[in-house]
Amino acid sequence: MKKLINIPERLDPYDTKINPAEKILHISRYEYAAKTIRKLQHNKKTTILDAACGLGYGSNILQNQTQFNVVGIDHSSSLVNYLIKKNKNRKIKFIKTDIKILPFPDQSIDYIVCFETIEHLKKTDGIKTIVEFRRVLKKNGLIIISSPNYILTRLIKKIFPKYNNPFHLYEYQPNELEELLKKNKLQIIESCGQYFFFPFIYIFPIFLFFFNFIFKPSKFFPLCLSHYFIITAKKNYIKI
Incomplete structure (x- = not known):
């Protein structure tokens, strides 16, 4: 397990050594997705795809909170x-696959959750991934996807050069990812920010007690000032 956790960008939010802010950031995304999905109509065969599941904690949150x-x-x-x-858990399956070439039939997945993944792909591969997501998504299905906000990360890198993440190959601005989804006939349902930037929380964790709400997804955060953003998009039944 230790070797797996040490794989770059594989985070275990339940690790006791992790910054409490990171725990809230990662877990609250999946809780947000589960809450969004629970509001909609379902049947016993409803399937959620956790795209780039990492250590699997998100898959468990999604299953436990939606059934x-x-x-x-x-x-x-x-x-x-x-x-x-x-x-x-018999209701959870794990599969090794390339996110750009999914081993699922057309229109076979009800919901796709893809958090903090698309920025790890080249821009061309990110486009291929969205095309593939749309292919496997059922009519009226949802994609819930997140990314660091390039508007803010670009500024942070100028102020703190060491902040640069070499594993992020292409970071998006909120409107840029929205346009990519729209080009693939995916209707934007909701866009929200996460982590209204407040750097002192990482330096002085005591601030977390007073400001932990800023780490949870919220429509009230201006996207341009949010370190991360989450977009929910719906597949309209239009052939492309």
């Missing part, structure tokens, strides 16, 4: 093999 079937995918063989051995 629907969840498929977690990741490109790491060792990670997926570990998750398969560890998993005891």
Whole structure:
């Protein structure tokens, strides 16, 4: 398990050594997605795809809070093999696959949750991923996707040069990712910010007690001042 956690950008929010702010950031995203999905109509075969599931904590949150079937995918063989051995929930499956070439039939997935992943892809691969998401998504299905906000990260990098993340190959501005979704005939339902930027929380964790609400997704945060943003988009039944 230790080796898996040490894989770059594989975060375990339940690790006791992690900054409490990071825990809230990651867990609250999945709680937000689960809450969004619960509001809609479903049946026993409803399936959620956790695209780039990492250590699987998000897949478990989605399943526990919705009671629907969840498929977690990741490109790491060792990670997926570990998750398969560890998993005891029959409603969760883990599969090794390339996010750009999904092994699912057309219109077979009800909901796709993809958090903090698209920025790890080249721009061309990000486009391919959105096209593939639309292909497997059912009519009226939802994509709930997040990314760091390039408007803000660009500014932070200028102030704090060491902040640069070498694993982020292409970061999006909120309107840029919205346009990419729209080009693929996906209707924007909601856009919200997460982590209204307040750097002192990382330096002085005591601020977390007073400001933990700023780490949770909210429509009240200006997107341009949010470190991350989450977009919910719906598939309209239009062939492209």
